[in-house]
Amino acid sequence: MIEHLLFATFVGLLFHGIHRKVIARIQGRPGPPIWQEILHTLKFSFKETWIPKTASQTLFVAIVFVAIAIWSAALFVLLSGRSLLILFGVYLLHKIVEHGMGLSSGSPYGKFGAIRSVISAASELPLLATVAAIYFFTHSLSIADIAAYQQVHGPLLVIAFPAAAAMYLVVLSKMHYGPFSIIEAKEIVSGNMTEHFGVWRAGLEVAYALKTYVLLYAFVLLFIGQLPSVLTLLLMLLILISLSFVCAVTPMLSPYDTVTIQSLMTGALVVYIIILGVVMG
Amino acid sequence: MKKRTALIIGLSAGGISVIAGLLATFGYLSVMVAELLTVIAFPIFVIFIALWWNAKSGEEDIPFIGY
Numbered sequence: 001m002i003e004h005l006l007f008a009t010f011v012g013l014l015f016h017g018i019h020r021k022v023i024a025r026i027q028g029r030p031g032p033p034i035w036q037e038i039l040h041t042l043k044f045s046f047k048e049t050w051i052p053k054t055a056s057q058t059l060f061v062a063i064v065f066v067a068i069a070i071w072s073a074a075l076f077v078l079l080s081g082r083s084l085l086i087l088f089g090v091y092l093l094h095k096i097v098e099h100g101m102g103l104s105s106g107s108p109y110g111k112f113g114a115i116r117s118v119i120s121a122a123s124e125l126p127l128l129a130t131v132a133a134i135y136f137f138t139h140s141l142s143i144a145d146i147a148a149y150q151q152v153h154g155p156l157l158v159i160a161f162p163a164a165a166a167m168y169l170v171v172l173s174k175m176h177y178g179p180f181s182i183i184e185a186k187e188i189v190s191g192n193m194t195e196h197f198g199v200w201r202a203g204l205e206v207a208y209a210l211k212t213y214v215l216l217y218a219f220v221l222l223f224i225g226q227l228p229s230v231l232t233l234l235l236m237l238l239i240l241i242s243l244s245f246v247c248a249v250t251p252m253l254s255p256y257d258t259v260t261i262q263s264l265m266t267g268a269l270v271v272y273i274i275i276l277g278v279v280m281g
Numbered sequence: 282m283k284k285r286t287a288l289i290i291g292l293s294a295g296g297i298s299v300i301a302g303l304l305a306t307f308g309y310l311s312v313m314v315a316e317l318l319t320v321i322a323f324p325i326f327v328i329f330i331a332l333w334w335n336a337k338s339g340e341e342d343i344p345f346i347g348y
Contacts, residue, residue: 001299001301005319045331046335067324068323068327068328069324072320199335202331203327
């Protein structure tokens, strides 16, 4: 059990390092070594740790535990092939974590990040539409059933490409340095994470590593199917590199533009589901 | 919190997680219960181990207190 979490944390942090490296290379910079985010997390864990005087102490600390716990739970949901709705629920909880993290600090930058996390709640709409589109084909929300469906009928990436594109947008919305990373934009320092430093930030880095691992793994599992572990990791890496490419060439959008794009994508997917309903009965 | 307390809590949480995993593997505990225990114990393990190695051992220089 814990070995899965330790492995996912390690790979997730490595993926974050690869993400930064790819972005840097595309932008013509040497970039940090790929293990930079692992060192980064260790560095934070050694830094002096305290709770700001203006913070809501309980929430400030508890939010770090909750962040790690929800993505640990999400990983187990994927591994044991349980309901996709639980994964959706975890995604919603993560939004509350982002919000609570910013509000708990008492810092104006943190609060700006928290407010932006509410605005970026639109990123949940494509996920909801994706869940609906998957159900339309598989008639089940069990991840194990969805994987079994793909073994018989082929990958949903081909059968339900618009749903895969919407899920890709969901994963992109949660990537660092991406066009949708408005909650941690540099004009608000580090946004909702500004005041979380030392051990608290190290804990958050662990949670975010798990989140990246879970989202990429979910994409492979839901749209390509159950594959051998090495192949799954390779596909996760390829998807990550494609996301890094998008992040490298796309400037950060304004908060309202992120909502517009995510809402448009959801609208397109709803039209797709309606057409499917008419065509397939 | 004392450095030793952080280590005890961190190791206990890690131990609970490992034991829950082993019990589930050998069928003495339901997988779902083992997962639930691990979900609760893992954040405690991560944070308290980090707090343990972050904590000073109490033999530092007297801090600079200003002019």
